[in-house]
Every structure is written in structure tokens, then in C-alpha cells.
Amino acid sequence: MAATLPPVICLMGPTASGKTDLAMYLADRFPCELVSVDSALVYQGMDIGTAKPDTETLARYPHHLVDILDPAEAYSAALFRADALQLVSEITARGRIPLLVGGTMLYFRALAEGLAPMPAADPAVRKQIESMAASEGWEGVHARLADADPQAARRIHPNDPQRLQRALEVYLLTGISLTEWHRRQSTEKAQAEDSGASFLPYTMHYMSIAPCERSVLHERIATRFRTMMQQGFLGEVEALHARSDLHPALPSVRAVGYRQLWDYFDGKLSLDEAVERGVIATRQLAKRQMTWLRGWQAEIDWFDSLDPNRFDQALKHLERITI
Known part of the structure; x- marks a missing residue:
């Protein structure tokens, strides 16, 4: 009998769906290490607008790939894949379970399917x-x-x-x-699988959490954006805007919410317009994330953000796939 490959858990979902809370619940009950799959959480000083877990939470539930770069630096799916594969290997070697959590679907796909050998940015x-x-x-x-x-x-x-x-x-x-x-990338992957080669030396398990009603997600997004503004999101963007080495072409500044408030400081939008556009852009992001999830080629176990039993259901699912 072939040896069972070690498990890797991927917890995906749209923004404001409750991924982090579920990941922390599971980390309390299983020997998991959390790996962030979020293209904005990698940046230092971008805390409020990214809904980054606070210092106390990160101390209790350490997340790999959080606060690893200055906003002036660029990060990519290729860099994420290299970092994630290294981390997964190290976590597995420690006898623990990698739990990858986030909403950057391109990063999840890069990990699962690899990346075509496209040219570097010019x-x-x-x-x-x-x-x-x-x-x-x-x-x-x-x-x-x-x-x-x-x-x-x-x-x-x-x-x-x-x-x-x-x-x-x-x-x-x-x-x-x-x-x-x-x-071409998909063709190469299929050829590798047909030849019996394992694309990743792990058993990949995909989970997703999202509210079953889109209107609920929309309201959550609006409420969270207003809360972030109350917590000082505007001041956070103002501090970034004051830096001479940051500009709108950078991936950090193009992050949802940051881009719209940046336009406010550039005088292109009123504050009310910037907030409204930030909410709209976040809803559009959530829609794209759901489109990615519905088109995911591998099987996904779905959990409803509004189900009061969602944590227990996810726990039972994790128990089943890790035994």
C-alpha cells in the first residue's frame, strides 16, 4: 500500500466571510500552523485596511507570511508559491499540519497548479x-x-x-x-499527472466559508469598511501617502480600499466618494473571489458563514480528513 501523503488544508473564501475566526478555532484543536494567503497582509504598516489580526491575536495565533515586506516592495504569485512550498515542507517536517487561510485565489491556484514560465515584470x-x-x-x-x-x-x-x-x-x-x-501550463500539468508524477507531495484538502446569501456578504463588507474608518484607516493611508517612495503603481497601494483613499489624498475624490468606491471595490473583489471558488477544479467542502454550527462542522471535517 502506498504511503499516505501528508495533509495540507486550504481554507478559502471571500473577504469578510469569517475565514480567520474559523482558522483560529481549528488551530486551537489541531496541531496546525497558519499560513496567510493574502496579497495585502504581507505588507508592514497596512493593518486596518487589510483587516489584519491585531498584535495580541498574532501572538496567540502566529501567521506565516504576514508583515514580511515594506509597502515599497512588490510581491507576486510566484514569490508566494516559493515561500508557501518552503513553509509547507518545514511545517510538515515538524509533524504539524499546514493550514493555509486567505482570499487571494490566484495564490491558491499558483500553489495547487504551478505557474506558467511567464516573463518577469518589465x-x-x-x-x-x-x-x-x-x-x-x-x-x-x-x-x-x-x-x-x-x-x-x-x-x-x-x-x-x-x-x-x-x-x-x-x-x-x-x-x-x-x-x-x-x-500550456494546464497541458504540462495533465501530462505530468498522466505519467504518474505527483504535482505536489501532499494531500490537498480545500475548504471554503461564505454566507449563502450574497446580500449578507454585501452588508458585512459595508459594515466592516465603516468600522475600519472608525478605527483609523484614513490616517493609515495618509501616513503611506506621505512617503515619497510610494505611488499608485505599486501592488500595495493598489490594494482594495487603499487605492480609493489614496485618490482622496490626491484630490481626485471627496472622502464620501472614496469610501463609497472602496465599499463597491470590495464587493467586486468578493464577487471575483466567489467566481474563482465556483470554478475551482478540485472538490471544495463548503461551510455557511451564517450557520451557528459551522465551527463544529468544520472540526468534524478536519477530524475525518486528518485521521
Whole structure:
């Protein structure tokens, strides 16, 4: 009988769905180590707007890949995959269970499926795209992408500049669409699986938590954004805006909520407009996250954020898959 591969738990879900609370509950009951899967939590000094667990919580429930970079630095799915694989290996070697928790679906996919060998970011091409966005708006960039890669344009919302920029950048650098890069990646993965090779030396288990009613998630997002404003989110962005080395092209500044308040400090929006757009952008993010989850190729065990028994249900599920 073949040896059982060690388990890796992936707890996914849209923003404001209760992932962190569930992860901490499970960490209290199983020998888990938490690994953050969040493209904004990696940044130091971005605490309120990312809903980062506070210092006391992080002391009790340490999260790997939190506060590892200055906001002036860039992080990517490729860097996350390398970091996560190293951490998973180390956690497993300690006889513990890696529990990856977060809402950056691209990172989860990068871990599970790998990444096509696409070109690295090119500052000159990015500047070209940013100039295009400045003159034509991101809708113009989206239209340009639609000509080059219609499938990617259908997947990527015009209000998602980070993904728009990367998709068009790949095409401009290589003449090959992002969709084609991903197709080649999937083909290589399928060939590896057909040959009997294991893509990851772990048994991957996917869990997701989300409210069954979309309206509930929308209200949670609005309430959380208002709460963050009361907690000092505006001052947090003001401190970042005052730094001479930060600008809107950086991934940190493009994070949802930060981008809209940054526009307020740039004089492009009133504060009320910035808050309203921040809520709308967060809801759009949640919608994209749910789209990713519904299209996930592997089996996912779903838990309803509104079910009072969700913690016990998740616990029983974890007991079953780790025995």
C-alpha cells in the first residue's frame, strides 16, 4: 500500500466571510500552523485596511507570511508559491499540519497548479501601460487587452488594474496571450499527472466559508469598511501617502480600499466618494473571489458563514480528513 501523503488544508473564501475566526478555532484543536494567503497582509504598516489580526491575536495565533515586506516592495504569485512550498515542507517536517487561510485565489491556484514560465515584470512596459491608463482610463487598457486576449478580458474586470496590467504586459513582452500561457501550463500539468508524477507531495484538502446569501456578504463588507474608518484607516493611508517612495503603481497601494483613499489624498475624490468606491471595490473583489471558488477544479467542502454550527462542522471535517 502506498504511503499516505501528508495533509495540507486550504481554507478559502471571500473577504469578510469569517475565514480567520474559523482558522483560529481549528488551530486551537489541531496541531496546525497558519499560513496567510493574502496579497495585502504581507505588507508592514497596512493593518486596518487589510483587516489584519491585531498584535495580541498574532501572538496567540502566529501567521506565516504576514508583515514580511515594506509597502515599497512588490510581491507576486510566484514569490508566494516559493515561500508557501518552503513553509509547507518545514511545517510538515515538524509533524504539524499546514493550514493555509486567505482570499487571494490566484495564490491558491499558483500553489495547487504551478505557474506558467511567464516573463518577469518589465518596468518599461509597465510604464507604457500606466501611461495608457492615464490617458485612456483603465477601460482603454481593458479594450486593448480584449483585442489581444478576449478570454482574459472576459475574466478580468475593467476595475482590476493589477491583473489588467499583468495580462497586457505578458502579451506585449512575448506576443503570446496570458490565456495561451495558462493553456500550456494546464497541458504540462495533465501530462505530468498522466505519467504518474505527483504535482505536489501532499494531500490537498480545500475548504471554503461564505454566507449563502450574497446580500449578507454585501452588508458585512459595508459594515466592516465603516468600522475600519472608525478605527483609523484614513490616517493609515495618509501616513503611506506621505512617503515619497510610494505611488499608485505599486501592488500595495493598489490594494482594495487603499487605492480609493489614496485618490482622496490626491484630490481626485471627496472622502464620501472614496469610501463609497472602496465599499463597491470590495464587493467586486468578493464577487471575483466567489467566481474563482465556483470554478475551482478540485472538490471544495463548503461551510455557511451564517450557520451557528459551522465551527463544529468544520472540526468534524478536519477530524475525518486528518485521521
